[in-house]
Amino acid sequence: MPDNAYKLIPADFDPVPSLKTLADSSVTAVTTLSTELGAIGIGVSVSGEVPSALGLAREALEAQGFEAKVGQTLIVPQRSGTTLIAVGVGDVGGVAGSLTAANMRDIGAAFARAAHRSSRIGLDVVGATTLDSEDSGRLLTEGVLLARYRFNELKPSSKHVPLTALEILVPADEVERVSAGVRTGCVTARATCLARDLANTPPGYLTATDFGNIAEKLGPQHGLSVHVFDKEQIIAERLGGLLAVNAGSVEEPRMIQVRYTPDDATGHLALVGKGIMYDSGGISLKPSDPMHLLMKMDMAGAAAAFAAMTALKELGCTTRVTAFLMCTDNMPSGSASKLGDVFTVRNGMTVEIQNTDAEGRLVMSDALVLAAEEKPDAIVDIATLTGAALAALGTHTAPVLGNNQELVDQTKASSAATDESIWQLPLEHRYRKQLDTEVADISNLGGKFAGATTAALFLNEFVDGVPWAHLDIAGTMQVDADDLWRSQGATGFGARLLTDLALNFVPPATTKS
Incomplete structure (x- = not known):
């Protein structure tokens, strides 16, 4: 083996640091958001009533350039306490299927990036969508966890704030289904982050x-x-x-x-x-x-x-x-x-x-x-x-x-x-x-x-x-800059795709095309 002493590899260097980071993160479906959250994302559609929790009318949001497009965010300044973030969910308007699974994942990612200074965050968008609640839990969890990923094991000067808690606000009768989706999302996000760690x-x-x-x-x-x-x-x-x-x-x-x-x-x-x-x-x-x-x-x-x-x-x-x-x-x-x-x-x-x-x-x-x-x-x-x-x-x-x-x-x-x-x-x-x-x-x-x-x-x-x-x-192994759930560096592309393929695999009936 070559002498690698010049690298001064730390004795405690961890090539898969995201596994510990994700293990230290809590993702839960709740009926009431905690009061100690650093940031809360509130879903806003392109039409209809703006949630009163934001404290702003649509005209005020539009004056700031916020049109509620999918994945668009706007930080609403507060005098003190929790930061509120308007999160665009597009034109849901009661039209079934108008919000895709990819949209939902992107919404979670966009919010996570807007709330990057907070370690404990909450999200209130499930009620603004028409997607299945279990799918929503999985997709939002994936979007948030993948967007907050960073490989900082060799960058002690990094000011990245690790995510320690994500709360997803849901109606009481949906907690069980959303929680099931959250559990799946944590596993698939962990797999993707493992692939990213190895490649980075x-x-x-x-x-x-x-x-x-x-x-x-x-x-x-x-x-x-x-x-x-x-x-x-x-x-x-x-x-x-x-x-x-x-x-x-x-x-x-x-x-x-x-x-x-x-x-x-x-x-x-x-x-x-x-x-x-x-x-x-x-x-x-x-x-x-x-x-x-x-x-x-x-x-x-x-x-x-x-x-x-x-x-x-x-x-x-x-x-x-x-x-x-x-x-x-x-x-x-x-x-x-x-x-x-x-x-x-x-x-x-x-x-x-x-x-x-x-x-x-x-x-x-x-x-x-x-x-x-x-x-x-x-x-x-x-x-x-x-x-x-x-x-x-x-x-x-x-x-x-x-x-x-x-x-x-x-x-x-x-x-x-x-x-x-x-x-x-x-x-x-x-x-x-x-x-x-x-x-x-x-x-x-x-x-x-x-x-x-x-x-x-x-x-x-x-x-x-x-x-x-x-x-x-x-071409898809990495991105030069943050792009919704794709964090700068290795993307982990294929980890979730192959997982889904194995879960749903059906042996082909024909041997060769």
Whole structure:
């Protein structure tokens, strides 16, 4: 192991600080808000009466530019005591379904950001909406907790105020249902924040070995069995792709296998996560630009998959889920894989490396073979795989591709439920020939165009016909600035989507589209 003393890593450094922060936060449904709250958010629709608690008429609100649009907020100054915040809920007006689930989550997030100076806050918006009360509890909880997230473990100068209490005001007959939603929202928010923590942690503080240690520590706490494969075991398992990417690094690779096995499982879903702890590009060195700086997040797929696994038991998931997390960094050195090198995947296929910066698909090839060997009902992989995904769909939407439309449709349904936006791209097999090479079965580079598709076509070679869907989260892994429930830095994209998919998974009736 290298001498990391120059980093002066604190002995008490916690790579997943949000778990303690969330554990210290209390979220409750109440019939009367406490008097000691620092801020209270009050829902205001674009029409109808303005709640008298605000003490302002609509004309006064509009004079300040407040139109009650969804997620709009206005701080109403008080002489003393609790700060009041007008929170726009849009045009509810008694029209059923006019407020979407995504709107509700955004309302919670917008309020949480407006109340960022207060540790104890209350929210009175449930009565202003037409959504199911349990859904409202979940969505508001997710919005508030995700918006108040910060990774400050290495920033002692931060003035961020941690959230210690959120009270959601509800009618007495709705407390039980809203509370049930709150419990679910706390679990899904915790999973997302775990994924964010892992992706935000600097690469020198979170190696593949560290990730394995964290999985072994947290897994059993959430009903998971964890098996971490070290380098010698990886060699024994013939995981040539993982070893090829790791060849230039002084840090050992890890393959982390995580299993959730409920009684009387209703199906078996396999997850595969790309865990490149830091991606320099290898010999095909990346330029030193802002994207290179973000390559500590090239393990965001593995982080999301593992985080989703931690939510399953508490949410009563009946699907058996097995995850394979492929972890290593990708570094240039005298021992690094070279352009033109050929390695052998676990299933015996040979791969020519035409670009060492197309490394994610190399480590995932082995994992997909391992997953397919288990004969699951379906495989879903998640990876920060291509710049082409970012170029095509930007930073808010991830492409999904797959060999089975039933599975892709289930993934899209989970995307809609969680507001983790995806868009289906075609698995266009006419591009497959771009992966041909004279010296091996396949190359890891597919040409200048359709990069997201050719990367998916490469992965498709290793699923052995099992229904499979691929999420390319290169564009959605992070945001440069706070954006409603997306906090600056790693977004944790995929953690809630995969959780929802596992909870609602139905084995596809067809084997291949």
